Amino acid sequence: MIHQKLIDSLSGQFGQLLSNRPDIPGQQELQDQMRTMLQGTFARLDLVTREEFDAQQAVLLRTRERLEQLEARLQALETDSAPAAEDNDSTPA
Incomplete structure (x- = not known):
């Protein structure tokens, strides 16, 4: 499905961005929230x-x-x- 592929790609890129900053606390929670937000956004789009x-x-x-x-x-x-x-x-x- 197009939504899931795009969400996984964006989430992966976001994860790479965060992995360069190990000093940021709660990275996993932030990634999870970002994935949830992306899923909600793309669910509303007609792609x-x-x-x-x-x-x-x-x-x-x-x-x-x-x-x-x-x-x-x-x-x-x-x-x-x-x-x-x-x-x-x-x-x-």
Whole structure:
């Protein structure tokens, strides 16, 4: 899961930062609190993986292409039917 990988990475970097300062008391508690805070923050975000994003982008591209094809087809049908409608309107009743 993207959240857990990111949390682990950030927590590891934070731990490395703290390991360079052994004089800071309560390092483990601080790391635990940081991990909890990160988990809460990322839980509120609506994140997706790059693979999920790319898949949805491909679906959107195909949908747009199909929409453009349908719009062109509709335009052609409207253009073809317009002269026939004008001819019917001009005939005497």
